[in-house]
Amino acid sequence: MISTLHYITQETDKQTHAQAAEAACRAGADWVQLRVKNKPYEVWKALALQTKSICRHYGSTFILNDNPALAAEVGADGVHLGKLEMAPAEARKLLGPTKIIGGTANTFEDVKRLLEQGVDYVGLGPYRFTTTKDNLSPILGLQGYTAILEQCSAAGITIPIVAIGGITAADVPLLLPTGIHGIAVSSAITLAANRAAAISEIKQNLQPLPQHNL
Numbered sequence: 001m002i003s004t005l006h007y008i009t010q011e012t013d014k015q016t017h018a019q020a021a022e023a024a025c026r027a028g029a030d031w032v033q034l035r036v037k038n039k040p041y042e043v044w045k046a047l048a049l050q051t052k053s054i055c056r057h058y059g060s061t062f063i064l065n066d067n068p069a070l071a072a073e074v075g076a077d078g079v080h081l082g083k084l085e086m087a088p089a090e091a092r093k094l095l096g097p098t099k100i101i102g103g104t105a106n107t108f109e110d111v112k113r114l115l116e117q118g119v120d121y122v123g124l125g126p127y128r129f130t131t132t133k134d135n136l137s138p139i140l141g142l143q144g145y146t147a148i149l150e151q152c153s154a155a156g157i158t159i160p161i162v163a164i165g166g167i168t169a170a171d172v173p174l175l176l177p178t179g180i181h182g183i184a185v186s187s188a189i190t191l192a193a194n195r196a197a198a199i200s201e202i203k204q205n206l207q208p209l210p211q212h213n214l
């Protein structure tokens with residue numbers, strides 16, 4: 001089951017990636033993606049092992065960003081792959097049928113390609129500008145999500161699509177009706193004064209609206 005809220009780790013001057021993961025799990029995150037950039041392999045691996053044990057302790061799913069070989073080595077639950085990383089079909093051969101593989105899409109064509117490559121979910125973005133990621137693809141905005149999710153629906157594509165990029169709790173009521181499965185969030189949780197309150201508000205807003213009889 002793909003969570004509707006993916007927490008993406010972020011290092012700050014106060015905490016390591018693993019400490020950020022721990023704080024998020026303690027605050028209610030049930031899905032953590034360890035997103036380490038520009039660190040030596042041994043440091044990356046140590047952070048992955050720490051984050052895995054934190055996720056096991058809290059019963060959260062542990063996804064490693066970018067590196068399928070390291071995901072296999074540390075026993076992560078899965079991997080998230082962008083356009084610059086190993087192709088999902090190749091990662092599937094390495095990781096086997098039970099591991100979770102996510103892929104990044106910026107367009108409807110990307111979603112179709114990822115589906116053919118056998119991913120379990122799609123991270124579609126960016127929703128808006130964010131400083132968390134360098135070299136952002138063009139901003140999709142609400143219009144972009146509406147158009148791409150409409151194309152998915154018309155094509156009978158039902159793979160879980162997770163929105164990403166500068167997303168806050170306040171965006172969720174606007175994004176949810178486009179048909180997204182959930183959201184991936186880093187700053188709005190990592191930098192929140194109260195992470196538990198931030199996660200609780202996001203989860204509340206992710207609840208599907210009740211169906212009203214006309």
Ligand SMILES: Cc1ncc(COP(=O)(O)OP(=O)(O)O)c(N)n1
Nearest residue numbers: 080081082083104123124133164184
């Ligand atoms: C859930 C989710 N969606 C998209 C991304 C972005 O992946 P990528 O395009 O490879 O960029 P980096 O995160 O590696 O900088 C993601 N990480 N997670």
Ligand SMILES: Cc1ncsc1CCOP(=O)(O)O
Nearest residue numbers: 130132133165166185186187
């Ligand atoms: C990894 C990634 N891919 C597209 S935007 C983004 C950053 C998400 O972090 P934030 O929620 O802080 O914008």
Ligand SMILES: [Mg+2]
Nearest residue numbers: 066081082085
């Ligand atoms: Mg990547």
